[in-house]
Amino acid sequence: MSSTPLLRASLLWGLGVGLVIAGVMALIGFFVAGGEGAASGALGALVGVIFPAFTALSILLGNRWYGHPQWLQIFFAVVLGGWLLKFVLVIIALLVLFQVDWLVRGIFALAVIVAAVASLAVDMVVLSRMRLSGASDVTLPTAESLRDQE
Template identity: 80%
Template sequence: MTANTPDPTARRRISSTPVLRSALIWGLLVGLLVAGVFALVGGMVAGADGAWSGVLGALVGIVFPAFTALSILLGNRWYGHPQWLQIFFAVVLGTWLLKFVLVIIALLLLFQVEWLERGIFALAVIVAAVASLVVDIVVLSRMRLPGASDVDLPTADSIDD
């Protein structure tokens, strides 16, 4: 293995990986629940247009917050590489900027759709985004992480007297 290639076992040692994966899985499940609820509510309030507006709103409210966790997981793939921090922050910042632009484009395009029920859509986005934050808080609070993570401590064999 050369100095420029990442250590393939390093990814397993990063303590944030299981937390982020768990947050993404639970976020997807909660997002599906929110989409189902808003499909029903939107359908009762405004018919098929309301149902689709609720589903789209839930999708926007869940997918875009997930970009952050995905970018961190992607950036962690270079853990062990000599320029890991530079690559990590470039990936996270680049993804954040991409997410910012995509949210603006998506909202501009969606608000031009005639059948979109804006009230249901907006409420679904807000509820899904808040649900995503709650999932993140719950997952992070239940994960057991050491106070000093990702540190290799010396062993008795490695200490020379």
């Protein structure tokens, strides 16, 4: 599939940016609230990067069935199931994390927002720099195949 390199690049760049943001937010959190702030910043950044990656992962997984007679049904079931799973996991993760005593909520929330916006920015940059044709995975007829049809 022509979207596979785009999704892989998005995941790799997103991971790199996410690790940088986790380090920066841990440092900011440490200066604001000590060790608990550092852990909150790093954890928030990881949450903000990991959950957006679920979409790209689900599309890559769904693309594995390309060529199968029910490819579209399988693809959309995998992608929509991945979104539903992501939605449920985000809610559960936030409910659990907000019960943790050491979590500094302000730093955690800031880290989630910064990481999520950075993840979107990475996706936009990767998408804008990829060279994909308007009609992907299409084979145009050759002169020989056109003569054979006549």
